[in-house]
Amino acid sequence: VPVLAAIETSFDETGLALCDAAGRIRQSLLTSQAATHAPYRGVVPELAARTHLSDLPQLWRQLDPGLRRQISAIGVTAAPGLPGSLLAGISFARGLALACGCPLYPLDHLHGHIFSPFMPVAPPAGAPQQDAAEIMAAIPFPHLALIISGGHTELFLVRSVGEIEILGATLDDAVGELLDKVSALLGLGYPGGAQLELLARGSGALDAEARYHGPWTLPVPMRGSGDLNFSYSGLKTAVVRAVRSAGQSSAPLDPPAQADLVAALFSVICDSLWLKLSTALELYGLRTFTVSGGVAINGFIRTRLALEAQRSGYRAHFPQPRHCLDNAEMMAWLLCLRLLALVPEHDGFPLWGPGRGAGKVEAAARR
Ligand code: KG4
Ligand code: ZN
Numbered sequence: 001v002p003v004l005a006a007i008e009t010s011f012d013e014t015g016l017a018l019c020d021a022a023g024r025i026r027q028s029l030l031t032s033q034a035a036t037h038a039p040y041r042g043v044v045p046e047l048a049a050r051t052h053l054s055d056l057p058q059l060w061r062q063l064d065p066g067l068r069r070q071i072s073a074i075g076v077t078a079a080p081g082l083p084g085s086l087l088a089g090i091s092f093a094r095g096l097a098l099a100c101g102c103p104l105y106p107l108d109h110l111h112g113h114i115f116s117p118f119m120p121v122a123p124p125a126g127a128p129q130q131d132a133a134e135i136m137a138a139i140p141f142p143h144l145a146l147i148i149s150g151g152h153t154e155l156f157l158v159r160s161v162g163e164i165e166i167l168g169a170t171l172d173d174a175v176g177e178l179l180d181k182v183s184a185l186l187g188l189g190y191p192g193g194a195q196l197e198l199l200a201r202g203s204g205a206l207d208a209e210a211r212y213h214g215p216w217t218l219p220v221p222m223r224g225s226g227d228l229n230f231s232y233s234g235l236k237t238a239v240v241r242a243v244r245s246a247g248q249s250s251a252p253l254d255p256p257a258q259a260d261l262v263a264a265l266f267s268v269i270c271d272s273l274w275l276k277l278s279t280a281l282e283l284y285g286l287r288t289f290t291v292s293g294g295v296a297i298n299g300f301i302r303t304r305l306a307l308e309a310q311r312s313g314y315r316a317h318f319p320q321p322r323h324c325l326d327n328a329e330m331m332a333w334l335l336c337l338r339l340l341a342l343v344p345e346h347d348g349f350p351l352w353g354p355g356r357g358a359g360k361v362e363a364a365a366r367r
Helices: 034-040 045-062 065-069 083-100 109-118 132-138 175-185 192-201 233-249 255-284 299-312 329-341 358-366
Strands: 003-008 013-020 025-032 071-079 104-108 143-148 153-158 164-169 288-292 315-317
Touching (some): 003 083, 003 329, 025 045, 034 045, 071 329, 104 109, 104 329, 109 288, 132 329, 143 255, 153 255, 164 255, 175 233, 192 255, 192 299, 233 255, 255 288, 255 299
Parallel strands (some): 071 104, 143 288
Antiparallel strands (some): 003 013
């Protein structure tokens, strides 16, 4: 039985996953470098690369030897990401491919996120599990894909496994970056999104659709921009101003007021995401969209976008929470789909070189 291996080291997670030809995950290992970077309050690129280099052989040794012997193809995240982190994964993957005598496929990290909502889920007891070919045949092409993470806020038109076109992107901060910065401003930890979600759950100002009803007014970014781009730095400034002016005029924001402000923030983020999603769906005449990436774990965003979709007759697909944050399972699934779809080995992006995503790399390095 052929086994596919995927390596993911684009940022600060080291992932190694094996799946079979039907796309079922056979073994998956993931280590977070959060504790390594915590003292620096942000990811240190040099340290991330070196940690990947030392973690990868350790993960490899933890793989089941029987499965390891059956590996017939290897995929590695080649872009976009931190250059040193990517190079660590690519170098390791090249060595493995030589040792195992199997082909090496460069994979686009964003394509991993884009297809993560379609990963096989465990069927109810007794029911057969769908395999990759069945799932792929059922994926509605073309569809719209929104990626929201710490480094990305991007909208794609997905025509097939190999044909993906970018329609819009953030002009400045990514949604996750906004959340991480607001979290830091309020003295909460990293990653910020999870902390802020917890805080906003304590506010009574959000209704069941994650719409805010309260005293704060925050602007919906890019409302009248007439395009499919996003922008979140203005919203960050608005939150900073709200926090500072409260601190100057009276007492600094107490926890309930903070919770209220963050509730307003999530509501406006939902508004802005749905604004661009619905515009793109209409413009391109699409019925289906996906939302993936680390911020897609968020309960408010999932609830709002799912309800808006339902109301307008669209189909919304979200990944399982374990497949939202960076992981190698989604890359193994992408490799499986690409092999099934016979997408050529080197589909236009360089395995190494300045190439695409350079701006995002810099953005990630600055975080
Ligand atoms: O996809 P990911 O692991 O890394 C990038 O490719 O950037 O996403 C990380 C982002 C961080 O900005 C983090 O704050 C955000 O995901 N995040 C959340 C939640 N948990 C993590 N955002 C909103 N709600 C959450 N519960
Ligand atoms: Zn990612």
